[in-house]
Amino acid sequence: MPDPTQMNPRDIATLRAIMEALRTPVTGCPWDLQQDFSTIAPYTIEEAYEVADAIARGNKADLCDELGDLLLQPIYHAQMAAEEGSFTFDDVIEAVVTKMIRRHPHVFGDAQARAAGVAKGFWEDNKAKERAGQPKQGLLDAVPLALPGLTRATKLQAKAAKVGFDWPSVENVYDKITEEIAEFREASEEHKAEEFGDLLFALANVARHLGIDAEAALRSTNEKFTRRFKHIEAELEKRGRLPKDSNLEEMDALWDEAKTLE
Secondary structure, eight states, X not given: OOOGGXXXXXXXXXXXXXXXXXXXXXXXXXXXXXOOHHHHHHHHHHHHHHHHHHHHHTOHHHHHHHHHHHHHHHHHHHHHHHHHTSOOHHHHHHHHHHXXXXXXXXXXXXXXXXXXXXXXXXXXXXXXXXXTTSOOOOTTTTSOTTSOHHHHHHHHHHHHHTTTOSOSSHHHHHHHHHHHHHHHHHOOGGGHHHHHHHHHHHHHHHHHHHTOOHHHHHHHHHHHHHHHHHHHHHHHHHTTOOGGGSOHHHHHHHHHHHHHHO
């Protein structure tokens, strides 16, 4: 086995060697040796979010670092797959290279294909051909379970809308939200969570109809809440107090002050 410390740190082979070393029985890392696909999957999702966070903050240094952490994830999964004999990292690369070339005949095809450009419905037709021969799936089965709730709700709705299962107008969705709020308020404790989910689903539907990224909108509001609450903390610190030493009236006034400053 090659020694990663003696290899080029800018070469992907070095990263692969590091992962192989970490997963080597006896001499490897005890924590890494205990992991499997299911235990690493949450880290894969988390790293993708951290990449998105660095982009949202406009921090390119952090983005470079977080992309490295994200790059480690497919190498980690591929190493575990190689150990069980299901596939290797080279198979992962080959699969995506083949797919990208196949899906872009207007870039990589012959002169006639390049001249034709991207025909309407090309992406859908191409994906349908790729799915041919695979086990039959329902319309919604292709929407990943691990997506964030609001994102998955929007994608499920969009899939159903393509075959006509959709409200004709956003006004109908507004009415649905009113209905869901009433049902949520009247629901028993046993059914509160279910009705709350229905309400969130209806709100995601409004976002889809209006072309709003529901997940991004909520992230933005989370950041706004964090920013304004930090103002409360900073102002209370000037007064020699912590939020727990304050009261709702004082903190609400400082919240309004933060809104005014923005």
